[in-house]
Amino acid sequence: xxxxxxxxxxxxxxxxxxxxxxxxxxxxxxxxxxxxxxxxxxxxxxxxxxxxxxxxxxxxxxxxxxxxxxxxxxxxxxxxxxxxxxxxxxxxxxxxxxxxxxxxxxxxxxxxxxxxxxxxxxxxxxxxxxxxxxxxxxxxxxxxxxxxxxxxxxxxxxxxxxxxxxxxxxxxxxxxxxxxxxxxxxxxxxxxxxxxxxxxxxxxxxxxxxxxxxxxxxxxxxxxxxxxxxxxxxxxxxxxxxxxxxxxxxxxxxxxxxxxxxxxxxxxxxxxxxx
Numbered sequence: 001x002x003x004x005x006x007x008x009x010x011x012x013x014x015x016x017x018x019x020x021x022x023x024x025x026x027x028x029x030x031x032x033x034x035x036x037x038x039x040x041x042x043x044x045x046x047x048x049x050x051x052x053x054x055x056x057x058x059x060x061x062x063x064x065x066x067x068x069x070x071x072x073x074x075x076x077x078x079x080x081x082x083x084x085x086x087x088x089x090x091x092x093x094x095x096x097x098x099x100x101x102x103x104x105x106x107x108x109x110x111x112x113x114x115x116x117x118x119x120x121x122x123x124x125x126x127x128x129x130x131x132x133x134x135x136x137x138x139x140x141x142x143x144x145x146x147x148x149x150x151x152x153x154x155x156x157x158x159x160x161x162x163x164x165x166x167x168x169x170x171x172x173x174x175x176x177x178x179x180x181x182x183x184x185x186x187x188x189x190x191x192x193x194x195x196x197x198x199x200x201x202x203x204x205x206x207x208x209x210x211x212x213x214x215x216x217x218x219x220x221x222x223x224x225x226x227x228x229x230x231x232x233x234x235x236x237x238x239x240x241x242x243x244x245x246x247x248x249x250x251x252x253x254x255x256x257x258x259x260x261x262x263x264x265x266x267x268x269x270x271x272x273x274x275x
Contacts, residue, residue: 027115028123035127038097045093049135050142052089053082057143064204075148080234081203082143083136083158084165084227088197090132091169092190098124098177099186118262125170125258132166133159153240161237164250165230171257178264201228202235226253 039046057075065074113120140158143149150158176193180186198204200222207228210218222228226249233246 023115024119027113027120028126031120031123032127032130035124035131039131049086049090049093050139053085053139054142056082056085057148058146073148078204079140079143079148079150080238081201081231083140083162083234083238084201084203084231085198086136086139087132087162087166087169087230088194088227090135090166091128091173092176092194093173094128094131094170095173095177095180096186096190098174099180099182102177103182117265121174121258121261121265125167125174128170128173129163129166132170133162136162136166150238151240154238157237157240157242158234161233161243161246164247164254165234168226168230168250168254168257171254171261174261175257175264178261197225197227200225201231203227203231226250 057078061075061078064078136158137155140150140155172193176189180189200218202222207219207222210216210222229246229249233243233250236243236246
């Protein structure tokens with residue numbers, strides 16, 4: 001028995017040092033399948049992910065329509081921002097799920113698998129991003145049924161934009177989950193993150209409105225907000241344009257947030273060492 005245990009330990013260590021493609025793919029599929037299954041069984045979360053932006057689109061947008069002096073309808077202008085909201089709320093809900101799993105010990109169990117810790121976190125991030133993209137396209141389809149849609153080219157251009165946007169906000173959720181130690185503290189922090197990111201962006205109004213009101217400091221804050229660049233990236237994609245700067249910002253922020261999460265979940269320096 002002891003020799004078998006030693007052999008299994010040596011095998012696990014060897015896989016962790018040099019995992020083959022089969023092990024990597026199996027881990028990616030297992031983590032993604034679990035995330036999808038968990039999401040589909042949370043019907044209230046699924047409905048909230050769609051109802052929240054629909055309420056903004058068909059109730060709040062009506063009140064802003066008369067004051068909007070841009071080209072086209074205000075609902076068409078608001079659509080990319082609401083796609084960003086879908087990604088943003090999913091990223092924050094995923095952070096909440098991570099905190100819960102850590103409290104229950106499931107996160108510790110996942111991270112002890114014989115694979116590089118960074119790759120396991122990448123698997124979580126990939127699943128979060130794919131789920132976010134699916135929700136965004138579903139919302140886009142529902143909006144189109146009510147007469148607020150984009151062209152076929154926009155649907156195609158949106159795919160990579162939604163993927164990188166979902167990855168950026170998913171990585172932000174992973175980083176936030178490092179520093180939230182109790183579920184009770186999460187609601188306040190979530191509002192502290194979501195509302196400033198949403199309102200200090202071009203999701204509801206062009207940044208020129210800030211400048212016209214003489215609030216140049218708000219323009220500066222909005223330009224420092226990665227969600228602003230995500231909204232503009234989604235806006236460009238929905239119009240069939242390629243926004244290289246937007247992709248660059250998304251890639252840089254995703255890498256930064258992922259490195260923060262990787263450090264936080266390090267057993268020697270992160271949250272598991274503090275416990």
